[in-house]
Amino acid sequence: MKALEVRNISKMFPGNLANDNISFSVEKGEIFAIVGENGAGKSTLMNIIYGIYTPSGGDLLVNGNEVKIRSVEDAIKLRMGMVHQEFMLIPRFTVTQNIVIGDEPHKGIFFDYGRAVREVRELSERVSLTVDATALAGDLPVGVQQRIEILKVLRRGAEILIFDEPTAVLTPEETVELFVTMRKLQAEGKTILFISHKLKEVMEIADRIAVLRRGKLQGIVNKKDTNEEELARMMVGRNVVLEIPKVDVEVGAVAFACHDLHVRNNRGYEAVKGMTFDVRRGEIVGIAGVQGNGQDELVNAMIGFSHPLSGSMELNGKNMHMVTTAQLRKEGMSYITEDRARRGLVMPYTVRENSVMGQHLSRPFSKGVRMDYDKIGEFAQGKVKEYDIRPGDVYDTAGSLSGGNQQKLILARELSLPHNFLIASQPTRGLDVGATEFVYRKLLDEKAAGKAILLISLELSEILGLSDRILVMFEGRIVGETTPSKTTEEALGLLMLGVGIEKKVQS
Amino acid sequence: MSESNFTTRFLKAFGIDNKGRSRRDPLNVWVPLISIGLALIAGMIVIAASGRNPFQAYGLLFGGSGLIPGGPAWRREFAELLLKSSMYIATGLSVALAFKGGLFNIGAEGQFWVGAIVATFFGYWAPMAHTFGAMYAALGSFGWIAQLLHSGICIIIGMLAGGAWAAVAGILYVKRGVNIVIGTIMLNWIAWFLITSWLVTGPMTPPSQTFTSGSFYVADTAKLFRIMMPTRLNTSILLILLAAYATWFLLYKTTIGYEIRAIGYTANIGMEAPRAQGINISRRVMQLMFISGALAALGGTFFILGLQYQFPNTAIMEYGWTGIGVALIGQSEPLGVVLAGLFIGALRNGATSIQIANIPKTFSDLIEGMAVGFIALQVAVRYYLVKLIERRRARRNPPADQEVAL
Numbered sequence: 001m002k003a004l005e006v007r008n009i010s011k012m013f014p015g016n017l018a019n020d021n022i023s024f025s026v027e028k029g030e031i032f033a034i035v036g037e038n039g040a041g042k043s044t045l046m047n048i049i050y051g052i053y054t055p056s057g058g059d060l061l062v063n064g065n066e067v068k069i070r071s072v073e074d075a076i077k078l079r080m081g082m083v084h085q086e087f088m089l090i091p092r093f094t095v096t097q098n099i100v101i102g103d104e105p106h107k108g109i110f111f112d113y114g115r116a117v118r119e120v121r122e123l124s125e126r127v128s129l130t131v132d133a134t135a136l137a138g139d140l141p142v143g144v145q146q147r148i149e150i151l152k153v154l155r156r157g158a159e160i161l162i163f164d165e166p167t168a169v170l171t172p173e174e175t176v177e178l179f180v181t182m183r184k185l186q187a188e189g190k191t192i193l194f195i196s197h198k199l200k201e202v203m204e205i206a207d208r209i210a211v212l213r214r215g216k217l218q219g220i221v222n223k224k225d226t227n228e229e230e231l232a233r234m235m236v237g238r239n240v241v242l243e244i245p246k247v248d249v250e251v252g253a254v255a256f257a258c259h260d261l262h263v264r265n266n267r268g269y270e271a272v273k274g275m276t277f278d279v280r281r282g283e284i285v286g287i288a289g290v291q292g293n294g295q296d297e298l299v300n301a302m303i304g305f306s307h308p309l310s311g312s313m314e315l316n317g318k319n320m321h322m323v324t325t326a327q328l329r330k331e332g333m334s335y336i337t338e339d340r341a342r343r344g345l346v347m348p349y350t351v352r353e354n355s356v357m358g359q360h361l362s363r364p365f366s367k368g369v370r371m372d373y374d375k376i377g378e379f380a381q382g383k384v385k386e387y388d389i390r391p392g393d394v395y396d397t398a399g400s401l402s403g404g405n406q407q408k409l410i411l412a413r414e415l416s417l418p419h420n421f422l423i424a425s426q427p428t429r430g431l432d433v434g435a436t437e438f439v440y441r442k443l444l445d446e447k448a449a450g451k452a453i454l455l456i457s458l459e460l461s462e463i464l465g466l467s468d469r470i471l472v473m474f475e476g477r478i479v480g481e482t483t484p485s486k487t488t489e490e491a492l493g494l495l496m497l498g499v500g501i502e503k504k505v506q507s
Numbered sequence: 508m509s510e511s512n513f514t515t516r517f518l519k520a521f522g523i524d525n526k527g528r529s530r531r532d533p534l535n536v537w538v539p540l541i542s543i544g545l546a547l548i549a550g551m552i553v554i555a556a557s558g559r560n561p562f563q564a565y566g567l568l569f570g571g572s573g574l575i576p577g578g579p580a581w582r583r584e585f586a587e588l589l590l591k592s593s594m595y596i597a598t599g600l601s602v603a604l605a606f607k608g609g610l611f612n613i614g615a616e617g618q619f620w621v622g623a624i625v626a627t628f629f630g631y632w633a634p635m636a637h638t639f640g641a642m643y644a645a646l647g648s649f650g651w652i653a654q655l656l657h658s659g660i661c662i663i664i665g666m667l668a669g670g671a672w673a674a675v676a677g678i679l680y681v682k683r684g685v686n687i688v689i690g691t692i693m694l695n696w697i698a699w700f701l702i703t704s705w706l707v708t709g710p711m712t713p714p715s716q717t718f719t720s721g722s723f724y725v726a727d728t729a730k731l732f733r734i735m736m737p738t739r740l741n742t743s744i745l746l747i748l749l750a751a752y753a754t755w756f757l758l759y760k761t762t763i764g765y766e767i768r769a770i771g772y773t774a775n776i777g778m779e780a781p782r783a784q785g786i787n788i789s790r791r792v793m794q795l796m797f798i799s800g801a802l803a804a805l806g807g808t809f810f811i812l813g814l815q816y817q818f819p820n821t822a823i824m825e826y827g828w829t830g831i832g833v834a835l836i837g838q839s840e841p842l843g844v845v846l847a848g849l850f851i852g853a854l855r856n857g858a859t860s861i862q863i864a865n866i867p868k869t870f871s872d873l874i875e876g877m878a879v880g881f882i883a884l885q886v887a888v889r890y891y892l893v894k895l896i897e898r899r900r901a902r903r904n905p906p907a908d909q910e911v912a913l
Binding site: 028325 | 772783
C-alpha cells in the first residue's frame with residue numbers, strides 16, 4: 001500500500017525552480033531516503049509535503065486519497081510528523097511539557113501534568129524510546145532532545161515521519177542510536193522519509209533512495225542495487241573523486257606548538273586536560289575525536305576566545321599567552337569554523353562586506369578611518385570568481401547563500417588573509433559532496449604552499465584522507481598519535497571512544 | 508559617463524554614491540510611512556468618536572505645525588519647528604547610532620542634560636565670559652569670531668561631557684557586564700537629580716535669587732547665531748544636519764561604522780563572528796557609547812545656547828525619551844531620523860493650536876505614541892505588505908510555473 005504519493009510536484013520561487021515536476025511514491029513501512037546536494041530542493045519538497053509551502057503545481061496523495069495540505073495542521077491531521085533539523089524545544093520545559101505542548105491533557109481549564117507524565121512514560125515504553133519524562137529538556141544531550149522530538153510527533157499519531165537531516169547535529173554514536181530507533185519505528189509499520197546528503201548513512205538505513213539534483217528527480221534506486229559512488233554521481237552529475245589525492249610536501253619548521261595546555265569550558269570544568277602537540281609547515285595535523293571531548297575548548301583557546309588555565313602556546317616561536325584574537329590574527333592565524341552562522345559570517349552583511357572582515361583595517365580596503373568600498377567590491381568580485389561563490393552577486397547577503405557557498409566565502413576570506421597557520425574546525429560540516437571536495441582541494445593547496453594546518457573533524461574519512469599525522473582526542477587528552485598509513489577507521493574509532501586506553505597506559 | 512557630472516562628483520566627495528542602492532529594501536521606507544498613516548487614521552477615529560471633527564483637528568494641527576507654508580505666523584511656526592526638531596533629531600541620532608551597534612541607549616535623556624548643564628557652566632563661567640567678552644569688544648565688526656569660539660567651545664565641551672557620561676554605562680557594560688539599559692537608565696536619574704536638585708538650585712544659581720530662578724544666564728558670546736530674524740531660529744538646525752551627515756558617514760563609510768554594524772547585527776548571537784575576525788568589541792562598544800552620548804548632549808547644548816540661555820528650573824525630562832521614538836520611526840537610519848525628528852517636532856509644535864477645536868493638546872502625544880506603536884508592529888506591517896505585493900504581482904503575471912514552461 002502506498003502511504004504517500006507525490007505526483008508532478010513543482011515549486012517556483014522567484015528566479016528559482018526549486019522543485020521541477022517531481023513524482024514518486026512511498027510504500028507503507030518503508031524507509032525512503034531523499035538525497036541531494038545543498039540547494040537541490042530536498043527541504044522545499046519536504047516543506048511542501050508538510051504543508052509549510054504550497055506547491056506551484058502537482059498533487060499529493062496520502063494512503064491513496066488525493067489531499068490538499070494547506071498548513072502544518074492539515075499535515076498533522078493526515079498523520080504526518082516532521083522531526084526538524086533544528087529542534088524546536090523549550091529548554092526550560094520538562095521533557096513531558098515539551099512533548100505534550102500544543103495538545104495538552106487537561107482537567108477543565110487546568111493542565112493535567114500528572115496525566116501528561118503518565119502518557120509520555122507509556123508512550124516512551126511502547127515505542128521503547130527511553131527518556132526521563134521529568135528532566136529539563138535543555139539539560140539533555142542532543143541525541144535525547146531529538147528523541148523528544150520523535151516522541152512529540154508520535155504522540156500526535158504520526159504514521160508518516162519526515163526526518164530532515166537528522167544526523168547533522170548528532171555524534172556518531174547518537175547516529176547509530178537514531179538508526180536503531182528508525183528501524184524500530186519501521187518495524188511498527190511507520191513510514192519514514194529520511195532527508196540527507198550523507199551517502200554512507202543513506203546506504204545504511206534506507207530501503208529506497210531518491211536522488212534530487214537542481215530541483216529535478218534524477219532517479220529512484222533500491223539500496224541493494226546501488227553503491228555510494230553511483231549515488232554521488234547521480235547527485236552531482238559527474239564523477240566525484242571521494243578518494244583524496246595524496247600531496248607530498250617537505251615538512252618545515254614548527255608553526256604552532258602548545259605544551260601541557262589546560263582549558264576550562266564555559267561552565268568552569270576543565271575540558272582540555274594537558275595537551276601537548278605541534279603543527280609544522282607543510283603538514284596537516286588531524287585531530288580525531290567524538291564531539292564534546294574538548295575540541296571546542298581547544299579551538300577557543302587557540303583563537304583567543306578563552307584563556308588557558310595553564311600551559312603555553314606558541315605561534316611562529318612567539319609566546320601567545322593571554323593574547324587576543326587580533327594579536328593571533330596578526331601573527332598569521334587563519335580560522336575556518338563549522339559554525340558559519342554564528343562565528344563564520346555576519347549574515348546580514350553582504351558578500352562584499354564579509355569578504356574583507358579581518359583585513360578591513362589595512363590597505364587597500366581602508367585608508368585611515370575611511371573604508372574604500374570600491375576596492376572592497378573589486379576584491380570581492382575577484383574572490384567570487386576565483387571560489388565560484390554562487391549566485392555571484394557581491395551585494396547578496398551572506399545569509400541568502402547556501403551553506404556550501406557560505407563556506408566558500410569563509411575560505412576565500414580566511415585564505416586571503418596573510419597567514420601561515422590555519423585552523424580548520426570541521427570545515428565540511430553540513431556541506432554537500434561538491435563543496436566538500438572543494439574544501440579538501442583548498443586545504444591540500446594550502447599544504448602545498450607550505451602552510452601549517454590543524455584539522456579538527458568528526459569525520460574519520462576526512463581525517464584519514466587529509467592528515468599527515470593524526471592525534472586522537474578523548475576526554476580532553478591526546479590518547480594516541482598515528483599516521484593514516486598505520487591505522488584504519490576501525491582502530492581510530494575504538495581509540496576515539498576510549499577503548500583500550502587503559503591497557504596502553506599499563507603496558 | 509556621469510562621472511564627469513559636477514553633481515555626481517560633488518556628492519562623491521561627501522561619500523554619497525549610488526552603488527548598491529538598488530539592493531536596499533523599499534519596505535524600509537514604506538513601513539514607517541504606513542505606520543504614521545495608520546496612526547493618523549487611528550487618531551481620526553478617536554477624534555470622531557469623541558464627537559469632534561477630525562479634519563478640522565488635523566487642519567489645525569498641521570496648520571500650526573510650521574510644516575505647511577502660509578498663514579500670518581508661518582515664519583515663526585517654521586522657526587519653532589526647526590528649533591524643536593533639532594533637539595529631537597539629536598537624541599534620535601544618539602539612540603539610533605547606539606542601536607546600530609546593538610546597544611539600547613535609553614540614557615539619551617541624561618546625556619542631553621549633562622550636555623546642557625556643562626554648556627551652561629562654560630557659557631557663564633567668568634574667566635571665559637570675560638575673555639570672549641573682551642575679545643568681542645576688541646574685534647568690532649569681527650565680533651562674531653568671539654561668539655563662534657565661545658559657543659563652539661561650549662558645544663564641544665558639552666558633547667565631550669555627555670559622551671563621557673554615556674561611556675560610563677559603556678564601561679560598566681564591558682568591564683562589569685552591567686546591562687546597558689539598566690546602566691543608562693540609572694545614569695539618567697543620577698544626572699537629572701544632580702542637576703536639578705543640586706547644581707541649579709545651589710552652586711549654579713545667583714546668590715541673590717530665589718531657588719526657583721534657575722541657573723546663571725550665559726554670556727552673549729556663548730549664544731548660537733540667529734539666522735532668520737525676527738524669529739528665534741538659530742544655527743542649531745544646520746549643526747544637527749551636519750551631525751546627521753557625520754553619523755551617516757561614520758556608519759557607512761568608516762572602519763568604525765563597519766565594525767559597529769557588524770557588532771550590532773550579531774549582538775543577539777554573542778558577536779562571535781566579528782570577534783573571531785579580531786575586532787575589539789569592548790573598545791568599539793565604549794567608543795560607540797561615547798559618540799552616542801555626545802550626540803544627545805549636542806541637543807542639550809542647543810537647549811541652553813539656542814533657546815533658554817540658562818538652565819531653567821522649568822526643565823522637564825522629555826528629549827531623550829522622545830529620541831527613542833524618533834529613532835524607531837526613523838528606522839535607526841540618519842536620514843530617517845532627520846525626517847522622523849521633523850515629524851515629531853511638527854506634532855509637538857502644532858499641539859497647542861488644536862485646543863481651538865476643543866481638543867486637548869495631548870492629542871499629538873497620542874498620535875506620536877500610536878505611530879511608535881505601529882512601528883513596533885512593523886513585523887506585521889511588513890508581512891501584510893509583502894502579501895499585498897505578491898498578490899498584485901500574481902494578478903499581473905501568469906502563475907509562476909507557466910512562466911517556466913515558456
